[in-house]
Amino acid sequence: MDAKICALEVIGLSKSFGPHKVVDDLGLRLQPGEIFSLLGPNGAGKTTTMKILYGSLKPDSGTILYGGRDFVRHRRKVKLTIGVCSQNDTIDYDLSVCDNLEVFGTYYHLPRREARARAARLLARLGLEGYHHSTARMLSGGLKRRLQIARALINNPRVVFLDEPTVGLDPHSRRELWDLLHQLRKEGTTIFLTTHYMDEAETLSDHVVILDHGRVIEEGKPAEMIGRHFGTFVLQVAETPRMQSLLEAEKIPFFRGYGRLTVYAGGKIIDGLAARITGEELVRRKPNLEDLFIKLTGKGF
Amino acid sequence: MWRDLADWRTRAVTRRNLLVYLRNWRSAFVPPVLEPVVMFLVFGMGLGTYVGSLLYQGREVSYLEYVAPGILTYTFFTTSFMESLYGSFVRMFYQKTFEGITGTAVERVNLIWGEILWASCRATMYAVCVSLVLAAFHLLGLVSLSLGTLFLLIPVGAAATVAFSSFGLLFTSRVPTIDHMNYPVFLVGVPLSLTSNTFFPVDQVHPLAAALAQFNPLYHLSRIFRHALLGGGPEPWMLASLLVIAAAILGLSFLAHRWMDRRLERES
Structure with a gap:
C-alpha cells in the first residue's frame, strides 16, 4: 500500500439523533499500521463514530475513505478488510469457542478449512488454546473478551476497531492484550481504539484524538499533545x-x-x-x- | 434487495442459525414429531368422533382426513411466524447477535434475508417431520392421503413460509419488549392459524369470513394442500391461490426489509 494513502480518512462526518448532534463535522486521518485512539467523555460520540466507520450506522453527511477507496461506493469490498470488536458482548453462547470463530469466518466468506486453521492460530495467539471445544458461556470475563477480539481478527483485517477492549480485564490480561496490539501494529494492521483508560491510550497510541460533543478538541501524538498544554x-x-x-x-x-x-x-x-x-x-x-x-x-x- | 436473497452473506446467517439449532437437535425435533400426533389425537380422533364426516368437494371425507392437510399448513405457518417473532427478537435484543453480525462483511439486508430464510428453513424441517408422521398414519390406515403429492407440496409450503416469516418480522421490528410479543401472537398469529381453513372450512362460516379469507395466503395454502392431498387434480382456482401466495411473499418480504432495517438502525 502506498505510504501516503491513509488507511482510513474521514472528512466532514456528521450524525444526529433527533435534535442531538452526536458527531459534528468530524475529520480523522489514520496512517497504515498505527494505533489510533479516540478518546472522550461518556456521550462524546466515540462509539457512534466507530459504528459509522464500520458501517453499522448511516451518517447524515461526510466522506469515509479506506485506503483511498470511498466506503459508500466500495462498501462490500471494504467490509471484508475490517474487523470489529464492539463494546457489547456479542458472543454466541450456544456455540463452542472454536465454532464462534469459524462462524465468524463464514461472515467473511472464508472456506471452512481456512476458517478452522485461522481459528486455531488465533486461539493459540490469544491464550485460548485448550478451550477449543468449551462452550463460550463457560469462559471467564477475560477469556470472553479475548474470544471477541479473536473473532475481530479472523479475516486478517487491515483496519480493526476495538471499542473499549480492555474493560473488565485484570492487569495481566490488559498487558497481554497490549502486547497483541503491538504485534498487530508491527504486522501492518491499523488499530482504531476507544478507551477510557488514559494510561492505555498514552502507552499504546501513535495518534490520539480527543472528542467532546462530537467535535475534535485536540489531536496528535500523546507526548506532543501533553507538551503543548503543560510544562514539565x-x-x-x-x-x-x-x-x-x-x-x-x-x-x-x-x-x-x-x-x-x-x-x-x-x-x-x-x-x-x-x-x-x-x-x-x-x-x-x-x-x-x-x-x-x-x-x-x-x-x- | 432481491439480489441479496442468494448472496453468500445471507447463507452465512442462515447457516449460523442452523448450527445453533442443531446443537440441541434432540430436543429440537421433539415438537414437530409430537405436535401433529397430539393434534391428530385431539382434533382428529377426539373432535372427529363427534364431527364424523364432512362433505368436501362433493364427496364425503372423515374429519381426520379433512384436518390432516390443515395440521401440515398450520405447522408451516406457526413455526415460521413464531421463529421470526421470538427467535429473531431474542437474537436482536438480548443476545446482541445481530450487532455482532452487522459488524462483519454481512449487511443488514443479508441479515434480514438470513433470518427470513432460517425461519422458513426451520418451518420446512418441521413440516417434513409432520409429513412423515402423516405418511405413517396413512400407512397405518388411519387416513387416506395422496402420498406422492404430500412430498411434492413441501416446496410450495416452503415458499409460502417466506411470507409467514416476513409477517412475523413485521412485528419483531415494532415490539419494544418480548412481553409485547403477546399481542401479535394472541391477536394475530393464533387466530389466523386456526381460522384459515386449517381446522374447519372458514369460508362456509360467513360470507364476510369467506371474502376476507381471499386475502389470506394461509387460507390459500390450506386450500391447495387439502385439495391435492385428498386426491384432487389441477384446477384453475389453484393458479389464483398461488398468485395470492406469491404476492404475499413479495409484499411482506419487501415490507419486512423496510421495517427491520429501520429497527436495526435504531438498535445500533
Whole structure:
C-alpha cells in the first residue's frame, strides 16, 4: 500500500439523533499500521463514530475513505478488510469457542478449512488454546473478551476497531492484550481504539484524538499533545480552603478531585507556587494524558 | 434487495442459525414429531368422533382426513411466524447477535434475508417431520392421503413460509419488549392459524369470513394442500391461490426489509 494513502480518512462526518448532534463535522486521518485512539467523555460520540466507520450506522453527511477507496461506493469490498470488536458482548453462547470463530469466518466468506486453521492460530495467539471445544458461556470475563477480539481478527483485517477492549480485564490480561496490539501494529494492521483508560491510550497510541460533543478538541501524538498544554510538571496538593483561595485569587487553573487540587499551569507558575506552599503535602509529577483529558473536557470520566 | 436473497452473506446467517439449532437437535425435533400426533389425537380422533364426516368437494371425507392437510399448513405457518417473532427478537435484543453480525462483511439486508430464510428453513424441517408422521398414519390406515403429492407440496409450503416469516418480522421490528410479543401472537398469529381453513372450512362460516379469507395466503395454502392431498387434480382456482401466495411473499418480504432495517438502525 502506498505510504501516503491513509488507511482510513474521514472528512466532514456528521450524525444526529433527533435534535442531538452526536458527531459534528468530524475529520480523522489514520496512517497504515498505527494505533489510533479516540478518546472522550461518556456521550462524546466515540462509539457512534466507530459504528459509522464500520458501517453499522448511516451518517447524515461526510466522506469515509479506506485506503483511498470511498466506503459508500466500495462498501462490500471494504467490509471484508475490517474487523470489529464492539463494546457489547456479542458472543454466541450456544456455540463452542472454536465454532464462534469459524462462524465468524463464514461472515467473511472464508472456506471452512481456512476458517478452522485461522481459528486455531488465533486461539493459540490469544491464550485460548485448550478451550477449543468449551462452550463460550463457560469462559471467564477475560477469556470472553479475548474470544471477541479473536473473532475481530479472523479475516486478517487491515483496519480493526476495538471499542473499549480492555474493560473488565485484570492487569495481566490488559498487558497481554497490549502486547497483541503491538504485534498487530508491527504486522501492518491499523488499530482504531476507544478507551477510557488514559494510561492505555498514552502507552499504546501513535495518534490520539480527543472528542467532546462530537467535535475534535485536540489531536496528535500523546507526548506532543501533553507538551503543548503543560510544562514539565503538574502540581498536586491537598484540598484545603487556603490552597483553593490562593489558586482562585491568582486565577491559576486547577482541577479538584479525590481530596486533592491538581494545578495545570506553566513551569514558572508551578515553581513560584511550590516555593510559597509550606506545611502541606505537595507532589510534583510529570503531566500525563489523563491530566490533558481532564483539562480539556473539564470533567471526570 | 432481491439480489441479496442468494448472496453468500445471507447463507452465512442462515447457516449460523442452523448450527445453533442443531446443537440441541434432540430436543429440537421433539415438537414437530409430537405436535401433529397430539393434534391428530385431539382434533382428529377426539373432535372427529363427534364431527364424523364432512362433505368436501362433493364427496364425503372423515374429519381426520379433512384436518390432516390443515395440521401440515398450520405447522408451516406457526413455526415460521413464531421463529421470526421470538427467535429473531431474542437474537436482536438480548443476545446482541445481530450487532455482532452487522459488524462483519454481512449487511443488514443479508441479515434480514438470513433470518427470513432460517425461519422458513426451520418451518420446512418441521413440516417434513409432520409429513412423515402423516405418511405413517396413512400407512397405518388411519387416513387416506395422496402420498406422492404430500412430498411434492413441501416446496410450495416452503415458499409460502417466506411470507409467514416476513409477517412475523413485521412485528419483531415494532415490539419494544418480548412481553409485547403477546399481542401479535394472541391477536394475530393464533387466530389466523386456526381460522384459515386449517381446522374447519372458514369460508362456509360467513360470507364476510369467506371474502376476507381471499386475502389470506394461509387460507390459500390450506386450500391447495387439502385439495391435492385428498386426491384432487389441477384446477384453475389453484393458479389464483398461488398468485395470492406469491404476492404475499413479495409484499411482506419487501415490507419486512423496510421495517427491520429501520429497527436495526435504531438498535445500533
